[in-house]
Amino acid sequence: MAKKGNLLSFRPDIKVLDATIRDGGLVNNFDFSDEFVKELYKTNIKAGVEYMEFGYRADKDIFNEEEFGKWKFATDDDIYKIVGDSDMVKTAIMADVGRCNYKRDIHPKNESPVDLIRVAAYIHQIPAAIEMIEDFFNKGYETTCNIMAVSTAQLADIKAALEMLGQSPVNGIYIVDSYGSMYPEQISPLTETYVEVAEKYGKYIGMHAHNNQQLAFANTIESCAHGASYLDGTYAGMGRGAGNCSIELLLSFLKNPKYNIYPVLKFLEDYMVPLQKNPDVQWGYNVPYMITGHLNQHPRTAIAATKDNRTDYTNFYNELMDRD
């Protein structure tokens, strides 16, 4: 497939989604102040960002409300308190398969400030994801299916999942490199596999990258060049472990004149710099994350190593090699 567009063109199909509160929430236990979230929303409006993800709609029967900030549960009421009647930026939430009581907690679209529900599923959970997607579709929402940890899935399974999703009412399908283990030369053919199904069924393709090998931004723009149109970023790359694609890099790269880097820089200096000084809120590339990414493993061991300020990289490497 030919590449779509080049550096000086812009593609009207491209949408940027700010996942700071949701993926960043995994770093600070979803403990963002209302001021932070409101200013972030205003910044996204000024920056031309199309979507803002407000968190998970997690099941309060499974997760104790006392133990998390409110964006773990991202209720309609809490989102409404931020956005009011504004529709300048579309609002998104994430619903994990098996962790969202969606029949109870997802209300009809006309009673909710939410526009897009992103269903996160591992490859074996696709049938369960489709059940949720059908429910959300019937309730009036735009939906995506975010196929997690795709670097550990078999290509045949991915193709089967894409076919099933193609025939579902889902609007978009996301490539999610949860472990930050993929290289651009793997992202391009994988994107083309997704785009083939997307073109057949009229869906769009999205990209959500992690920065374990300093490739989150590179993989996002590689995927974009090969046809992905929904691109996730977070402010200062805030997100689990090594973090995500920095939205400031992404918006500087995209040539669509609707995007504006200036308010993004302002939010970084006013809100992200203070957050980065909090020793309990850690994210970003380091050697343990590189190692889990390289070994195509979940970052949980590297998160623990980072929390403990471990720099005995050779021991850490040996521990991970021993588990296989």
Added chain:
Amino acid sequence: MAKKGNLLSFRPDIKVLDATIRDGGLVNNFDFSDEFVKELYKTNIKAGVEYMEFGYRADKDIFNEEEFGKWKFATDDDIYKIVGDSDMVKTAIMADVGRCNYKRDIHPKNESPVDLIRVAAYIHQIPAAIEMIEDFFNKGYETTCNIMAVSTAQLADIKAALEMLGQSPVNGIYIVDSYGSMYPEQISPLTETYVEVAEKYGKYIGMHAHNNQQLAFANTIESCAHGASYLDGTYAGMGRGAGNCSIELLLSFLKNPKYNIYPVLKFLEDYMVPLQKNPDVQWGYNVPYMITGHLNQHPRTAIAATKDNRTDYTNFYNELMDRD
């Protein structure tokens, strides 16, 4: 041009060059202990790294010896004290056009531990670079010409320079993204332009990247996929400003079984972690570096901003926009 190789193949033409002492020296004024340099040399042997660059051969009439560590001048004697008669890793030095008294300070190859001399030149200095290259060739050395700040050069000038170098006795020609301002989709056609000349004249092509936009590693492997075979990296990415391509990422990526990541991790924990704790020795990606990279400017303003711990990113951005 077809891509060369894929992820699971390895290309015998690939060579990795460790530029830590030379580009990293720009960060700590070339003030490395002998122990550090000796251990780095041993690590490169164990890791399978082919070349190690020991610094600049700067002119002591231009630079005051008292103001710099010895690797600014990287004399044959000082290199010999590290490597002795070993030839397990080839030794390289850099000679800047106009800053190296080469007729006096570069001795015949058979009197020197140096194997490779890399001549650094801006595009308008190519004739002067070729004069040096001819001198070094006659003295028995392998040489490269590293065309600096290529993101600011005109394609017609680059092509003319490549033709001149093609007809010179130079062995290799380097793409140098001094400002860290290039994207992978620019690196691939640029590499192909270089490779075309390389194939015509029997030269090799190298890649030296900077990390201003978190793309040093991505651009290095993109260039590699399109035919570059000499790849620069530094330990922990140590290098001017936002730093370079991390050699640990590069060696994990390359599938040639001669490369070994374990000794690299050991050196990182024993020598780079302590260095990173020194507040006077700063390098690595941050927002000011992203801005100079994005604006295709020399990083000197961002280096000053970083030194002053400035986080008023919007003011910084305005200052840079005002200069144009």
